[in-house]
Amino acid sequence: MSDQAILRITREIKQIQQGADLSLAVAYDESDIRSVHALVLGPPDTPYQFGFFEFAIKFSKDYPAKPPSVRALTTNKGRCRFNPNIYASGKVCLSILGTWRGERGEEWSSAQGVESILISIQSLLSNNPYENEPGYDKAHTAEDNECKISYIAKIRHENLRIAVIEPLESSLGILPDGRTSKVSEQPSEENEDDQLLNEDDDPLTDQFIDLRKRRFLWYFDSYIQTIDNAELETFRKRKFQRMPFESQGNTMDGHFDYPELRRRLALLKERIVYETHKWPSEGLVVKEQGLGIASNLQRQYEQIEEELKRQKNFAVDLKLVDANPFLWAFTYFGRPMSHLDGGIFKFKIYLSPRFPDEQPRVFVDTSLFHIRVSREGVLCYFPRRTDEMRYHIEAIVAVLEEESPPYDPRTTVNPEATKLFWGSPQDRKIYNRALRRSVEQSAEETYV
Template sequence: MSDQAILRITREIKQIQQGTDLSLAVAYEDSDIRNVQALVVGPPDTPYEFGFFEFSIKFPKDYPASPPHVKAMTTNGGRCRFNPNIYASGKVCLSILGTWRGESGEQWSSAQGLESVLISIQSLMSSNPYENEPGYENCTDKQHKKDMELYVSKIRHETLRIAVIQPLEDSLGIQPDGTVTAKADEWAGETADEDHLINEDRTPFQPFNDLRKRRFLWYYDSYMQTISKAEKEVKVKDKFSNMPFECHANSMDGHFNYPELKKRMQFIRETIAAETQKWAIEGLAAKEQEVGIAANLQRQHEQIVEDLKKNFTIDLAIANGNPFVWELTYFGKPMTHLDGGVFKIEISLSPRFPDEQPRVFVRTPLYHHRVSKDDGILCYFPRRTDEMRYHVEAIMDALEEESPPYDPRTTVHPEAAKLFWGSAEDRKKYNRALRRSVENSVEEIYA
């Protein structure tokens, strides 16, 4: 592969990594930039909603004259076909990839690139994926319409099971019997030797583990809403219906069991919470053993505190001398909806920061579309992920922003989001609920 091709691939990867599209992520091992792993987050309001779909992408030697080779990896071990155009074998049928016949102008050209490939894949994940099957436009009878509904129904179930639950259970070491493997615990506890914080000989390249965990916490309430609604529509053990275009070894077979999915979702959340608590224990050990990341975070904290001396809306402290647990007290700005409020915010940091990103919890109850209802998980977006000052800035921005653009991928409190972006009367209800939580925050702090 030419140097020019490698430079182009590098530029395309960087463009996605530094972009604002929350539904795309890419990564590669330093040893070979031609082999890329990509994650496509299922679009809202589709049966693929907030699923984590992984793809392996290999660039040919003559790239960009020829398109990259793409293989779907989220297939339940080659047993699940997620779309008429995404086979159980991993084949992705798209004219842009040269794997499907297309109309004139739909074929690959050197002007296209990695991002256009991922967007094309994402476009397959529609609200009615049945329409991707050739001949769909001729399907007018009632049976085909019923098939469309049944197809959407089983994709919704398998998205939760295969594209959300399974990869998270794998990364957390959760076994089918509900136990957590010692291997996962041992890996989480390695802080004494910085060389072991990333050990490629022991762990396979899995660049999206942390992203999945953070997004799971964001979307947990949405997942549970989906389950609650869907389990009223199907019975446990009802079998999936086969579609006319499905065949042996290239289908989506199985049965519904939403109560089981709900149970597994809840345990994943509990396991992530336990992992977060373990970070604090690891952090103290790292401080005592004088691991570099502990001293680095201590210095970052001191610098941020110095920079905040003239900012009277924020007080930042380290909890119990542990540089991996930061306590932020936020005083609501005058002339805003948060005016008069006092909010305690906990920032939990991993000994593997920035490879693992902070988890931020608003501990004082706050009715806010960026704050999850039960756990107080905050959804925020730092301009840079490798320095904590950008995280602190982004936390404030998330709380204070009064007119953000609508994006369901950034809302973690579905009920609040519905009111916030609803009618004028809905917005009034949202503001009243927000103000009540602001008024209650003072009582909460001084109780």
Template sequence: MANQSILRISREIKQLQSNIDLSLAIACDDEDLRNVRALIMGPPDTPYQFGFFEFSIIFGTDYPAGPPVVRALTTNHGQCRFNPNIYSCGKVCLSILGTWRGDRGEEWSSAQGLESILISIQSLMSSNPYENEPGYELAESDGDKKDMKAYAAKIRHESIRISVIEPLECILGIKANSTINPTDEEEGKDVDKGADITDAFADLRKRRFLWYFDCYMQSIAQGECEVTRKRRFTRMPFENPGNSMDGHFDYPNLRNRLNQVKDAIIAETMGWTIRGKAAQEQEAGISENLRRQYEQIVEKYKNHKNFTVDLHIVDGNPFLWQLTYFGRPMTHLDGGIFNIKIYLSPDFPEDQPRVFVGSPLFHYRVAKCGILCYFPARTDDMRCHVDAIVAALEEESPYDPRTNVHPEATRMFWGSPDDRKRYNRELRRSVERSAE
């Protein structure tokens, strides 16, 4: 029975890890599959937008007959309740987990699994989380509506501060002038910011941060228009001492810290070439592996007579590749010449490449800093990375807000017919400038 349980858990973990899902990530110790960490991305267009919310999931020996034990870890060390159903102590209240009463048919069954649990938790992160509290789904008074707006406002602020900035400051070793919770200051607590951070998600956090940096800044600009600096958070009727979200707004502070984190990640990326050069001189295996992959890719393009891509290693360093993309005829990129740098880590593939479009390109998949949002079919194969880079530039696929990393370009591309025309004009201008 125990072996069947482990096989079931292993299969579910592999399925989640093999899927290219931008919202969910899983990490586990191969020697202890029952102890899993999960990262859930806050859904777009909600107060949780692009936040990194981490959970501990412990499977019992009776799984799948019984649900696992799930605990939220993104709680500001037990001081922040991020949802009516996600307590500051880490408790996640869901009928599927047996931690909340539910209607018939909503309780756990062996047909459910890890993915359905994570999706159920993510569904709590709605555009109006206030309504997750039982008894408030029919709230219609002016006071209730005011509370709903105030609740969403403080979640938006704390999602950026607690789920995005502070973990990355810890990972990057940044000592920031952070906003201290008044209760910590009064009680003299020594807060260890790194206590709840799982290293397995460090690279994911960094890459996604660069993707969504402009979206975070846009949220800050929106917040500054709605609240004044140092204004205290409004306590909700369902919040209690020790199980609430307390504090105050300080968007200017968040903006400064976001910029510090961005600068540190980009500096780390540039530093990979130096570390890579040292690895090459020491004849490290990763250096030879990347050089061999590069040669295979060049040979592939040569044999296929692909003239849209030119690839070479910069200064003989296999940890820095330059890809020149020539826009395909009869497309909006026709005539463009785009220089793209692929920075590779000596810890590849654990640390994934970071790709910067050097030529300014007005594209919904290219952030203002030049970082490209793309998804390789295989993370350990650089051929898949190069193919995915080209596919991202040429993409015109169904709308997915998680892949849109340039807010202004996104609004135009997915807006009205006139907006789309404006997008195409801006794109053509950047194409023309790239060829000058």
């Protein structure tokens, strides 16, 4: 591969990593930049909602004259076909990749790149994936309509099981039957097969573990809401209906079991929160060992505190809890004439000893009914840069002070609040009243 092609791949990767699209992520093998691993977030309001779909991308020496090869990794070890165009074998059928016949103008061109490929893949994850089947334009019978509904139903179930739950269970050392083991332990002979069912062979998978955990905390309420709604439409242990286009070895077989998915989701949340709360104590050990990350975070805290004083920013108060640079106490005082006017909101910022590879997780100690705060009290925010804490503090303040955010379901993590905020004018009034109650209660709790 030419140096020019390598420079182009590097540029494309950086553009995605630094871009504003919250639903795409990429990582690459440092020993071979031609091996790229991509994650596509399932679009909101589809059966793939907030699922984590991974793809391996391999560039040939002919790139960009020819497209890279793309293989789907979220296939339950080759046992699940997630879409008419995404096979259980990992094959992705797209005209842009040259793996499917397309109309004139839909073929690959050297003007396209990794991002256009991922956007094309994301377009397959639609609210009616049955339409991707080539014969769909002739499907107009009642039986066809039943197939469409059944197909959506089983994708919705397997999205939670395979694209959300199982990879996180594997990274946390939770076995499929609910038993738990320390992640640091090697699999024993009796549970090695269970581990293999959930682990991916691609080493780049590890680069998305932290992203999955943070997003899981943000979208947990949405996952539970999906289960609440789906349980009204199906019953436990009912087998999935096989689609006309599914063939032996290239299907999505199984049965519905939403109560079991609910249990597994709750256990995952418990384990991720527990892991987060352990970071401060792990950080103290790192501090005692004199490792650089502790002094680095201490220095960042002092610089931010000094900058807040210089700016005379009275809306923010920042402290280290028990002088621990891995646990920051953040207090926000609502600005006059704003929607949080008079409120006093307290947050805890948990930092990992592996920062910035593991990103901070922010929990709201004060009850706050807000589109960016989950019912579990997890704050959703996106810093401009992830490697310095000043950008995280800026992003947290920006989220709290934003009064007219653009509609983006990927950034709103309280389903009830979201429905009210973007509902009717009457709904918005209900939202504002609930938010105002949070403001009043926060002040009362502070002065009690």
